[in-house]
Amino acid sequence: MRITTKGQVTIPQMVRDHAGLQPGTEVDFIIGDDGVVRVVPAGQGAGQKAMRLDAAITGLRGSADTILSTDEIMALTRE
Numbered sequence: 261m262r263i264t265t266k267g268q269v270t271i272p273q274m275v276r277d278h279a280g281l282q283p284g285t286e287v288d289f290i291i292g293d294d295g296v297v298r299v300v301p302a303g304q305g306a307g308q309k310a311m312r313l314d315a316a317i318t319g320l321r322g323s324a325d326t327i328l329s330t331d332e333i334m335a336l337t338r339e
Contacts, residue, residue, distance in 0.1 A: 271299070 263269050271281065279299070281287065286302035326333070 261269055261272075276282075279301075281299075281301070287299050288302050290298045290300055292298065328336075
């Protein structure tokens with residue numbers, strides 16, 4: 261298969277049938293942590309995205325260091 265200059269590719273009929281992709285089906289592209297790209301019906305990747313976001317936030321929690329007090333930070337957000 262070859263990607264066109266417009267970024268288009270034809271999904272083989274056998275693959276479309278197996279995945280249940282009909283004409284007009286909206287799809288999402290999901291890039292896994294292993295770099296594998298999956299094409300899924302739209303909406304099925306939403307949960308996976310939310311889990312990755314939660315993991316990223318958890319990893320960042322408590323990592324900020326600042327010399328500003330809470331009151332000073334709140335004052336900055338209100339300006």
